[in-house]
Amino acid sequence: MPLLGCIADDFTGATDLANTLVKGGMSAVQVIGVPDGPLPEADAVIVALKSRTAPVAEAVRDSLAACDALLAAGARQIFFKYCSTFDSTPEGNIGPVADALVRRLDAGFALACPAFPTNGRTVYQGHLFVGAALLSESGMENHPLTPMRDANLVRVLGAQTDGAVGLVPFATVARGTAETRRAMTRLKESGRRYAIVDAITDAHLLTIGEAAAQHPLITGGSGVALGLPANFRAAGLLPERDAAALPPVAGHAAVLAGSCSRATLGQIGFARDHLPTLELDVLTTPDADALQRQALDWMDGKLGDMPVLIAASAPPDKVAALQQRLGRDAAGALVEETLAGIAAALVARGVRRLVVAGGETSGAVVSRLGVRSLRIGPEIDPGVPWTQAELPDDASGIHLALKSGNFGARDFFLKAFDG
Ligand SMILES: Nc1ncnc2c1ncn2[C@@H]1O[C@H](COP(=O)(O)OP(=O)(O)OP(=O)(O)O)[C@@H](O)[C@H]1O
Numbered sequence: 225m226p227l228l229g230c231i232a233d234d235f236t237g238a239t240d241l242a243n244t245l246v247k248g249g250m251s252a253v254q255v256i257g258v259p260d261g262p263l264p265e266a267d268a269v270i271v272a273l274k275s276r277t278a279p280v281a282e283a284v285r286d287s288l289a290a291c292d293a294l295l296a297a298g299a300r301q302i303f304f305k306y307c308s309t310f311d312s313t314p315e316g317n318i319g320p321v322a323d324a325l326v327r328r329l330d331a332g333f334a335l336a337c338p339a340f341p342t343n344g345r346t347v348y349q350g351h352l353f354v355g356a357a358l359l360s361e362s363g364m365e366n367h368p369l370t371p372m373r374d375a376n377l378v379r380v381l382g383a384q385t386d387g388a389v390g391l392v393p394f395a396t397v398a399r400g401t402a403e404t405r406r407a408m409t410r411l412k413e414s415g416r417r418y419a420i421v422d423a424i425t426d427a428h429l430l431t432i433g434e435a436a437a438q439h440p441l442i443t444g445g446s447g448v449a450l451g452l453p454a455n456f457r458a459a460g461l462l463p464e465r466d467a468a469a470l471p472p473v474a475g476h477a478a479v480l481a482g483s484c485s486r487a488t489l490g491q492i493g494f495a496r497d498h499l500p501t502l503e504l505d506v507l508t509t510p511d512a513d514a515l516q517r518q519a520l521d522w523m524d525g526k527l528g529d530m531p532v533l534i535a536a537s538a539p540p541d542k543v544a545a546l547q548q549r550l551g552r553d554a555a556g557a558l559v560e561e562t563l564a565g566i567a568a569a570l571v572a573r574g575v576r577r578l579v580v581a582g583g584e585t586s587g588a589v590v591s592r593l594g595v596r597s598l599r600i601g602p603e604i605d606p607g608v609p610w611t612q613a614e615l616p617d618d619a620s621g622i623h624l625a626l627k628s629g630n631f632g633a634r635d636f637f638l639k640a641f642d643g
């Protein structure tokens with residue numbers, strides 16, 4: 225029976241949150257899509273949806289269905305996981321999904337905190353920073369699907385919900401758990417549905433997590449989950465265990481990149497000098513079948529213990545040019561379909577250790593491979609664990625690392641396969 229039930233709006237965000245919980249000593253399983261049967265046994269179950277950029281009604285429907293499945297399985301608390309850079313559009317989906325969950329849980333209030341200081345995401349006076357830059361000047365303003373052009377989260381969330389949004393400022397959080405809890409209670413009693421909560425350090429995240437121990441719903445990035453395992457341990461519900469162990473797999477190694485984030489582009493730039501690398505020119509050949517044939521021809525004779533890298537990722541000007549030609553959604557879908565087909569070809573050729581860069585990209589790949597759940601294993605870099613999944617026709621499974629676009633060190637595509 226899960227202690228914590230989580231609903232993530234994309235697949236890499238789900239593994240990011242699961243990684244935090246496993247590092248806190250909770251066993252975690254990520255379920256792909258709305259559950260249609262009994263949930264796996266784990267302290268935390270994370271339902272990974274592809275709802276971040278889906279139509280609002282679909283995102284709300286699927287998130288509520290996931291919530292109901294988690295509650296039916298016995299989850300004591302619900303966590304709605306979205307991006308540490310609050311990836312969303314003015315229509316949503318963070319606000320509408322959170323509104324629906326607040327109502328379904330009769331919570332009346334929920335905190336909202338995307339901070340993840342280990343990966344440079346901090347919130348101060350309700351403004352989200354990526355490193356030293358405001359969100360709106362961090363490169364996320366160029367995101368292909370969810371350009372973030374306003375760093376003021378009280379304003380951004382306020383535009384997505386009919387509820388009032390307040391702020392628990394840094395100075396309050398710095399005064400500790402009791403003050404933070406009292407501030408959230410005051411905001412709820414004064415009619416706020418949400419509170420953006422400042423956090424600049426992991427200590428602040430631990431404070432916020434402890435203060436929210438009795439909240440039916442918590443919303444945020446993986447960072448604000450940092451303190452949740454301790455709440456369950458303090459209640460005598462969570463025994464000590466090695467939560468990160470995975471069964472070994474044997475097979476070739478590969479990396480697929482669909483993220484166009486600065487971090488992933490930098491990782492590709494580093495890896496191309498060390499790994500066999502194919503960079504697909506989607507603008508010249510905007511055809512999934514043709515690109516897949518190109519990749520199949522290229523990979524022959526190259527697969528082995530050393531990973532190969534196949535990337536569709538491109539800088540903002542090339543992304544914009546393809547979107548201009550095909551439309552934003554069609555361009556994204558074309559690349560996702562291309563990389564999903566290549567993933568299937570790689571697995572058919574014996575790849576069993578696969579890194580995928582990008583949340584939407586990961587969703588397309590995992591869905592194409594027919595993976596239904598992922599057991600969360602050891603961390604590679606903050607926010608990115610290895611996971612183990614069964615394949616429809618190979619129970620020995622595959623190790624997958626679903627890397628958030630912005631996460632990982634510059635040498636991530638090599639260090640993932642060390643040891
Ligand atoms: N060359 C390209 N031209 C246009 N779109 C592209 C190109 N390469 C990738 N894309 C699309 O850009 C989008 C990248 O989104 P994705 O979620 O995979 O990465 P991300 O947002 O950086 O990662 P995360 O969601 O983990 O932060 C996908 O829809 C992908 O298909």
Ligand SMILES: O=C(O)[C@@H](O)C(=O)CO
Pocket residue numbers: 234236237238240241306307308309445446583607628629630
């Ligand atoms: O929180 C993050 O930045 C990541 O887990 C993410 O959401 C990737 O899409």
